[in-house]
Amino acid sequence: MKTILLIGIGPGDPDALTLAAVKAIRRTDVFFFLEKEGDGKDSLIRFRREILAEHAGDRSYRIATGASPRRDRASADYQGAVEDWRHRRTQVIADLIDANMKDGETGAFLLWGDPALYDGTMQNLHDLIAKGRDDIAFEVIPGITCIQALTAKHRIPLNRVGEEIVITTGRQIETGDPAAVHNSVVMLDSRDAFMRLRDQPDMDIFWGGDVGSPDEILIAGPLDGTADRIAETIKTQRARKGWVMDTYILRRRQRAKGSSRTDGDG
Known part of the structure; x- marks a missing residue:
């Protein structure tokens, strides 16, 4: 079984991490970073790396990156565009897990704020499991919104x-x-x-x-x-x-x- 942690890391202050988030970080083998296109992406990734440098401790870990798909913001069909984006993002996440995790390992996504508030990663994992991925389980660690x-x-x-x-x-x-x-x-x-x-x-x-x-x-x-x-x-x-x-x-x-x-x- 591969375990995925969705870790809420707060809105941008390293001090806003909960003790539960720190403990989750310290039991993770591989962290997944989905890189977005456009200006400002470097600072988003840098903040995640700073969190790991401060809170991961001496335990060794890996970082795997993937390109977050772009949503068609010009589409007149807003719901359809969101669904298409979600499906493509689900596939990116599945590819990251398959390429970078062994059975018995723990992977994690460091998510802004709280994973349950305007973040689609939880639904991505539900979609994967609904498609028959019985080798994946996930946990949610709430964060400060x-x-x-x-x-x-x-x-x-x-x-x-x-x-x-x-x-x-x-x-x-x-x-x-x-x-x-x-x-x-x-x-x-x-x-x-x-x-x-x-x-x-x-x-x-x-x-x-x-x-x-x-x-x-x-x-x-x-x-x-x-x-x-x-x-x-x-x-x-x-x-x-x-x-x-x-x-x-x-x-x-x-x-x-x-x-x-x-x-x-x-």
């Missing part, structure tokens, strides 16, 4: 009393009903979708770019007064290093009965 890091840095609670919290994507914010946004965490926004809501009354934003890394930038305030600044910051960061990992919360101000304070604020 960018959401937890964002709320900690801004010193705000994630939830508010008596109200749901929605975790969504920039694509949904761009196409959904602005009036339906009350307390939403927005991830994977490559199109500055928050600009669409800048005229909404009583809307605040808590934005973070590369939270937990040396490049961390935090901006918070009324959306109508900060949207341009955030958009310019994103543009500058992308021009400087090719990418920016950003997450933000859009939150309508609420007034508790008989109080001028926002519900949930400390």
Whole structure:
């Protein structure tokens, strides 16, 4: 049996690794790195190598790399493009396992944040096993998410009393009903979708770019007064290093009965 560990390594701060993640790293024989095309990929790989140098201990290990397939972002069929990308990625992972692992060994993927939040590797392994790969088993080691890091840095609670919290994507914010946004965490926004809501009354934003890394930038305030600044910051960061990992919360101000304070604020 070949055991695969999906290890959440947090949003970019080496100190954000859990003790469980460190222990998992120290029992791994081979680490799999899926390299993405484009600017910024070197820093993503470098961070993983720094984690191994700091936490792997004296135990010997191997690193195997593969090219992460590109998704067709121009396709009008979004769901179909994602499915095609997922299947091709599953094959890349299967090839890495077959070429680099012996029976009885442990392999691992070091995954940003938490493996269960907007990462497809877990589904890739489910797909492999569903196709009859009974020689593979996997374990998930949860990690600190960018959401937890964002709320900690801004010193705000994630939830508010008596109200749901929605975790969504920039694509949904761009196409959904602005009036339906009350307390939403927005991830994977490559199109500055928050600009669409800048005229909404009583809307605040808590934005973070590369939270937990040396490049961390935090901006918070009324959306109508900060949207341009955030958009310019994103543009500058992308021009400087090719990418920016950003997450933000859009939150309508609420007034508790008989109080001028926002519900949930400390």
